[in-house]
Amino acid sequence: MSETSPKLVSPSWLLERLDDPAITVLEISSDPEAKAYLKGHVPGAIFSFWKDLLWHETDREFVSSSELSSRLGEIGVSTDSTLVICGDPVQYGTYALWVMTMAGVKDVRILDGSRTRWINDGNPLETEGLSREPIDNGSLDPSIATRIGRDEVLQKINNPDTVLLDVRSPEEYRGERVSPPGGFDHGAERKGRIPGAVHLFFRELLNDDDTFISKEKLERKFSEVGVKKSSGKDIVSYCRLSHRATLSWFAMSEILGIEKAQIYDGSWTEWGSIVGFPIEL
Structure with a gap:
C-alpha cells in the first residue's frame, strides 16, 4: 500500500x-x-x-x-x-x-x-523501553483546516453539499450503545447518531492485518455511502472520540486525494451530551 x-x-x-x-x-x-x-x-x-x-x-x-x-x-x-x-x-x-x-x-x-x-511478517522486535536525551525543538506553524467544531457541524445537517460520515460500530450507529461493543458502555448521555449521517464501519477500510485495503476497494467502499472525489462535497467524519474518524480521514485525504474531508473531534462523546442538539435513532 x-x-x-x-x-x-x-x-x-x-x-x-x-x-x-x-x-x-x-x-x-x-x-x-x-x-x-x-x-x-x-x-x-x-x-x-x-x-x-x-x-x-x-x-x-x-x-x-x-x-x-x-x-x-x-x-x-x-x-x-x-x-x-x-x-x-x-x-x-x-x-x-x-x-x-x-x-x-x-x-x-x-x-x-x-x-x-x-x-x-516476522520482523525484529525489542522489549526494552527506550528513552533519549531531551532536545530543544523550534516553533511550528499550525493549521486546523481539517478540524470542525460542533456548531459548524450543526449548520451542515440537511446540507446536500455535505456528507456526515459515522464510522462507529453498527451497534453505536443504530443507537444500541454509546461506545464500542465488548466493554463498559460509556461516553455520552444519549444514544443515536447525528441526523442524516451515513454509516461506514472503520474496520471495513482495513485488512485483517490492520493494513489499508487497496485504493480501488477504498474508492468502492466510500462511493457506496456517497463519498466521491469527483462530487466536491464536504465530508465530515466522526466516531466516539475521533480516533476511528481519523483513520477514515487518512484514507480519504491521503490515499484517495479527497481534499474537503474534515474531522469532528468532539464526536459522539460531545454531541450525544449537548443539551438541545438533535439526534437520530
Whole structure:
C-alpha cells in the first residue's frame, strides 16, 4: 500500500531504514502501562501514551503547537525528523498523525498495518523501553483546516453539499450503545447518531492485518455511502472520540486525494451530551 501515499509506509520500507538517524519511530498507544510495547516493539521505537503527548493536561482539548513541540523534545524527538507512527491500536496512529500535522510537524507518516503486520511478517522486535536525551525543538506553524467544531457541524445537517460520515460500530450507529461493543458502555448521555449521517464501519477500510485495503476497494467502499472525489462535497467524519474518524480521514485525504474531508473531534462523546442538539435513532 505504501505506493498509494507518501505518508503510508510499509513494514519493508521501515525495515530497510531502521538505522537511519533521520527517522524516528513513535509507538502511540491507548495503554498507559505500555504492556504490548514492553512485550515487543519496532526496534528503536519510542513509546508515548496518547493523552500524555497530544492532549491538554486539564481540558478536553489538544495541546498547543508550542506545547506539542516541547513534549516531543522532552522525549528526544526532533520535529525536523521523519516521524513514523505505529498505532496501538491502529487508529491511534492516524489520530497522532492528524494532531501532529495540525500542529505543524512537517513529516509524519503511518506504518501500514502497525504492530499487527510488523509482527505477522516476522520482523525484529525489542522489549526494552527506550528513552533519549531531551532536545530543544523550534516553533511550528499550525493549521486546523481539517478540524470542525460542533456548531459548524450543526449548520451542515440537511446540507446536500455535505456528507456526515459515522464510522462507529453498527451497534453505536443504530443507537444500541454509546461506545464500542465488548466493554463498559460509556461516553455520552444519549444514544443515536447525528441526523442524516451515513454509516461506514472503520474496520471495513482495513485488512485483517490492520493494513489499508487497496485504493480501488477504498474508492468502492466510500462511493457506496456517497463519498466521491469527483462530487466536491464536504465530508465530515466522526466516531466516539475521533480516533476511528481519523483513520477514515487518512484514507480519504491521503490515499484517495479527497481534499474537503474534515474531522469532528468532539464526536459522539460531545454531541450525544449537548443539551438541545438533535439526534437520530
